[in-house]
Amino acid sequence: MCGAVATAVSVAVLVPVLVAAPAVAAPARCGAATGPYQRQLEAQLKLSVDGRQSAADCAAIRSFQAKYGVRPTDGYAGLATYRQLLVVQAGKNPNAAGKCPVRPRQKVACVDLSRQLTWVQRGKKIVFAPVPVRTGRDGMETRPGWHRVYWKNRHQISTVYNNAPMPYAQFFDGGQAFHGSYTDLFSGGSHGCVNMRKVDAARLWNVLRVGDLVYVWGRKPGT
Structure with missing residues (x-):
């Protein structure tokens, strides 16, 4: 090649570094006891109405609490949660x-x-x-x-x-x-x-x- 100058080129090889993804904390186990308004919450949330707290009941009540800003969000069917239930049931009428x-x-x-x-x-x-x-x-x-x-x-x-x-x-x-x-x-x-x-x-x-x-x-x- 006329006038071409051959030049040695040093090429760096990049080796990817694997970074471990941050650990995602598992949701705390929902272990609330049976609350005084258990049956009312079970009926509203279309759960089996037996008045006894189960893991599924606890999770559903906790989701209800989170949706409507009830604190603490612990899955316990207490008075604050029941009072919010009455607001939801009153609804638009x-x-x-x-x-x-x-x-x-x-x-x-x-x-x-x-x-x-x-x-x-x-x-x-x-x-x-x-x-x-x-x-x-x-x-x-x-x-x-x-x-x-x-x-x-x-x-x-x-x-x-x-x-x-x-x-x-x-x-x-x-x-x-x-x-x-x-x-x-x-x-x-x-x-x-x-x-x-x-x-x-x-x-x-x-x-x-x-x-x-x-x-x-x-x-x-x-x-």
Whole structure:
């Protein structure tokens, strides 16, 4: 080849290095005991309804908890999981039994003491989907019947109960109000207020106005 210069070329051979893939931790074994609401969860999840926890039951309940943000996600059919079950069962028609009166063109905040649920309807249309609540304990029950929202205070502090915070408070009967709570919503009872998760109370704040109707009925379990 005219003018070509032969040049020795050193070629490096690359040898692939095998890197072990990171170990993936196996899911923790679901070993929760039988819960007090075992049968209700089994029925909802289309499991064999025998009231006895099995590995399959535990896994299914844990999946339900994970889907709806119930903590702890442990497969135990306890009160918090059952209360979320009631929300799911209420679905898009929480007033199927017709216990919350319908007022055409008027908003009604419905408080079902028996199921511990609250929603808002305008006529027959649900404008605030059902959420779990905690109402008054034995001897301090949330008062049943018709009420109206008469005052709202986003940063309310209780002047009666140790300066407890009552975020997004909406008063409807004396000192009783809808408001957010920082404590466990699924234990005990309130002093008469309708306690809600703070995020739900914030959403309800934007739905209700002074003058809107509130209807309370039923009986809180344990009162």
